[in-house]
Amino acid sequence: MTNPVQALNSARVRGWLYQALFLACTLAVAWYLVSNTLTNLATRGVATGFGFLQREAGFEIGESLLPYSASDTYLTALVVGLLNTLAVSAAGVVLATVLGVLIGIGRLSSNWMVNRFATLYVETVRNVPLLLQLVVWYTILNRLPSPREALEVLPGIFLSNRGMKFPVLVEHAGHGWILLALLAGIAAAIAAVRYGRRHREATGKPFPTLPAVIAALLLPPAAAFITTGAPLAFDVPVLAGFNFEGGGAVTPEFTALLIGLSVYTAGFIAEIVRSGILAVPHGQTEAGLALGLSPGKILRLVILPQALRVIVPPLTSQYLNLTKNSSLAVAIGYPDLVSVSNTSANQTGQVVEAVAMMMVVYLIISLAISGFMNWYNRRVALVTR
Amino acid sequence: MSKHSPADQAPIPTAPVPPAHWAASYEEEPSQASTPPQANGMTALKPFGWAKDNLFNTPLNTALTVACLVLLWLVVPPMANWLLLNASWSGSSEACREAAGACWSVIVVKHRLIFFGTYPYDEQWRPFLACALFVAMLGASGVRAFWRPWLAGAWALTLVGMGVLMWGGVAGLTYVPNDRWGGLPITLMLSVFSIALAFPLSILLALGRQSSLPAIRTFCVGFIEAMRGVPLVSVLFMASVMFPLFLPEGVTVDKLLRALAGMTLFTAAYLAEAVRGGLQAIPKGQYEAADALGLGYWQKTMLIVLPQALRIVIPPIVNQFISAFKDTSLVTIVGLYDLLTAATVATTDPEWRPYFAEVYVFAGLMFWIFCFSMSRYSQWLERLANRYTRR
Numbered sequence: 118m119t120n121p122v123q124a125l126n127s128a129r130v131r132g133w134l135y136q137a138l139f140l141a142c143t144l145a146v147a148w149y150l151v152s153n154t155l156t157n158l159a160t161r162g163v164a165t166g167f168g169f170l171q172r173e174a175g176f177e178i179g180e181s182l183l184p185y186s187a188s189d190t191y192l193t194a195l196v197v198g199l200l201n202t203l204a205v206s207a208a209g210v211v212l213a214t215v216l217g218v219l220i221g222i223g224r225l226s227s228n229w230m231v232n233r234f235a236t237l238y239v240e241t242v243r244n245v246p247l248l249l250q251l252v253v254w255y256t257i258l259n260r261l262p263s264p265r266e267a268l269e270v271l272p273g274i275f276l277s278n279r280g281m282k283f284p285v286l287v288e289h290a291g292h293g294w295i296l297l298a299l300l301a302g303i304a305a306a307i308a309a310v311r312y313g314r315r316h317r318e319a320t321g322k323p324f325p326t327l328p329a330v331i332a333a334l335l336l337p338p339a340a341a342f343i344t345t346g347a348p349l350a351f352d353v354p355v356l357a358g359f360n361f362e363g364g365g366a367v368t369p370e371f372t373a374l375l376i377g378l379s380v381y382t383a384g385f386i387a388e389i390v391r392s393g394i395l396a397v398p399h400g401q402t403e404a405g406l407a408l409g410l411s412p413g414k415i416l417r418l419v420i421l422p423q424a425l426r427v428i429v430p431p432l433t434s435q436y437l438n439l440t441k442n443s444s445l446a447v448a449i450g451y452p453d454l455v456s457v458s459n460t461s462a463n464q465t466g467q468v469v470e471a472v473a474m475m476m477v478v479y480l481i482i483s484l485a486i487s488g489f490m491n492w493y494n495r496r497v498a499l500v501t502r
Numbered sequence: 503m504s505k506h507s508p509a510d511q512a513p514i515p516t517a518p519v520p521p522a523h524w525a526a527s528y529e530e531e532p533s534q535a536s537t538p539p540q541a542n543g544m545t546a547l548k549p550f551g552w553a554k555d556n557l558f559n560t561p562l563n564t565a566l567t568v569a570c571l572v573l574l575w576l577v578v579p580p581m582a583n584w585l586l587l588n589a590s591w592s593g594s595s596e597a598c599r600e601a602a603g604a605c606w607s608v609i610v611v612k613h614r615l616i617f618f619g620t621y622p623y624d625e626q627w628r629p630f631l632a633c634a635l636f637v638a639m640l641g642a643s644g645v646r647a648f649w650r651p652w653l654a655g656a657w658a659l660t661l662v663g664m665g666v667l668m669w670g671g672v673a674g675l676t677y678v679p680n681d682r683w684g685g686l687p688i689t690l691m692l693s694v695f696s697i698a699l700a701f702p703l704s705i706l707l708a709l710g711r712q713s714s715l716p717a718i719r720t721f722c723v724g725f726i727e728a729m730r731g732v733p734l735v736s737v738l739f740m741a742s743v744m745f746p747l748f749l750p751e752g753v754t755v756d757k758l759l760r761a762l763a764g765m766t767l768f769t770a771a772y773l774a775e776a777v778r779g780g781l782q783a784i785p786k787g788q789y790e791a792a793d794a795l796g797l798g799y800w801q802k803t804m805l806i807v808l809p810q811a812l813r814i815v816i817p818p819i820v821n822q823f824i825s826a827f828k829d830t831s832l833v834t835i836v837g838l839y840d841l842l843t844a845a846t847v848a849t850t851d852p853e854w855r856p857y858f859a860e861v862y863v864f865a866g867l868m869f870w871i872f873c874f875s876m877s878r879y880s881q882w883l884e885r886l887a888n889r890y891t892r893r
Contacts, residue, residue, distance in 0.1 A: 132714070154744075156750075246842065252862065260858075
């Protein structure tokens with residue numbers, strides 16, 4: 118039996134006491150804030166709750182991946198915004214990775230000029246705020262000539278202040294077959310890789326995996342292409358009156374956001390790739406050479422697997438940053454999630470709900486990306502006993 | 503690093519050579535490696551040897567060099583013409599329309615607006631002085647010899663001085679409400695204050711995340727992960743539209759202060775992760791030694807753990823400061839008048855509208871100078887920290 122004063126000397130009892138105190142304080146502050154908010158909302162005559170989602174939005178959205186009109190609900194508008202965010206983030210991640218890897222390798226190049234160019238790029242892009250870069254890209258795209266004097270950068274691809282116009286394939290029944298053949302080819306390629314590995318592990322003899330994969334990927338679609346009669350008709354944009362007709366288009370807002378996000382994030386990815394490759398000791402290359410591996414095989418089998426372990430975790434946070442930075446779209450008028458939520462909040466006065474939904478959605482996206490990258494990281498991680 | 507233990511250098515039993523000879527031949531090896539005359543050392547002495555080694559040593563490198571040269575040829579002459587040779591440096595917008603190059607007169611005309619926003623024109627020496635003081639203090643804080651307790655006092659004095667200069671209302675200075683502030687002072691103050699306020703908060707969060715008490719740990723993990731999972735824009739929106747709702751009726755908080763609160767919470771979450779890195783880098787023996795001495799939790803934390811952890815954390819803090827500095831540009835979205843907003847406003851003047859590029863180049867250069875010098879400084883700090891640990 119211990120009396121209460123002695124019990125206070127026990128770290129466990131004091132731990133419970135501190136936690137109880139902490140929880141009480143947190144709850145008190147939360148209750149204070151919530152009650153204030155409710156009073157304030159009541160005096161402003163704003164009804165709380167998510168009922169507004171079912172009401173008519175009444176505003177147009179500049180670009181949408183779904184069919185959308187002003188008579189649709191707020192919920193549809195928010196979904197359109199979310200899809201726009203996801204679209205620009207996905208495209209940005211791919212572009213930034215390609216650009217970043219190229220520049221990161223350029224930073225390590227023994228060629229003095231390539232090295233200097235890559236350094237100049239990284240030091241410029243990383244030290245200027247993304248928002249400023251976005252505004253600059255957007256202003257440049259907006260002040261391009263009008264469609265009548267559009268710049269034809271490549272045959273059929275036109276740049277004007279209405280965005281970029283490009284030719285698209287005319288739909289044809291054969292395309293489905295070609296896609297199907299490609300899918301079959303991918304399946305065959307995966308099977309070939311698996312078989313090649315088993316064959317090598319069982320017999321010790323090399324299997325021509327690369328030629329097999331290339332053949333599996335190219336031959337079935339090519340065969341389908343020829344048998345369906347080579348459907349290759351393009352819908353080329355043509356100038357008609359004040360604007361273009363036909364072809365596909367991306368708006369200046371999307372283009373500016375995509376270029377800005379990719380160029381900015383690529384600067385960070387380049388540094389990650391560079392430090393990842395530098396983290397592999399030179400002895401590994403020498404060991405590979407001593408084993409008689411070719412330079413290509415050393416890169417593929419020795420350097421990259423080890424560099425990836427260093428690269429993947431910080432790369433994940435860059436992908437997350439890119440997705441979160443896509444919220445800067447609101448500054449240049451691209452209708453992403455933040456911008457649509459903002460418009461909805463302004464129209465309905467449901468500020469708390471709109472901001473809360475926006476944050477929860479971003480949290481879910483972040484958790485999904487980091488979950489996927491953690492899964493990938495576990496795959497490439499060093500297996501230790 | 504491989505170490506050659508005596509066992510490695512001992513002769514293999516079957517080898518016919520005696521130990522002394524083995525050692526001698528072992529030492530000869532490096533000199534043999536350097537004897538071939540076609541090694542890199544020689545080509546560097548020939549004319550264009552450096553270029554041959556660094557630019558044209560393989561066919562791929564030659565192709566890349568040629569591509570770079572073509573790029574330079576395409577980019578540098580027009581850029582130089584635009585930036586310098588054909589540029590117009592002063593005069594009216596008419597003179598700019600004549601000139602083929604950049605119109606730097608827009609900077610000459612608009613620089614006061616870009617730097618100080620809508621601050622009363624005749625009083626703009628005050629924000630200028632405040633910024634100069636601020637930058638000087640920032641520079642002084644970078645010198646390690648000044649890392650003494652009096653630096654904190656000096657900062658407190660500087661901040662009071664800045665407040666007096668910016669607000670006025672005393673010593674014969676006219677009062678300027680802070681919705682007239684703008685430009686560089688806003689950018690500098692938001693970034694420095696958000697870091698300074700976030701720092702103690704981040705230490706508490708990091709300690710809480712490492713705590714053995716589940717309620718506190720859960721709260722800290724939840725806060726850190728939630729803040730790191732959402733974009734700063736949404737936090738700023740929350741700060742600007744939801745904070746007024748949180749407060750009792752009749753209490754209003756200034757727009758600048760709300761943005762500062764949002765930025766502080768956001769920065770604290772990121773800083774907490776940096777501090778956690780420092781806490782985890784401390785050997786477990788240090789904690790155990792403190793326990794063995796009978797120190798309590800706060801004694802252990804303040805005397806043993808934090809002094810060692812924070813030393814490791816200084817470079818990431820500087821990096822976080824660079825991000826905060828760049829991120830202050832986002833306050834333009836919630837309607838504050840920072841350097842970027844001021845630059846955008848300068849481009850909307852109909853007379854100077856065509857010369858947006860010059861204004862943005864100028865604003866970008868301002869940000870770049872601050873960020874680049876700070877990133878160089880952080881690299882120097884990191885080298886300094888690794889000086890004794892490098893092998």
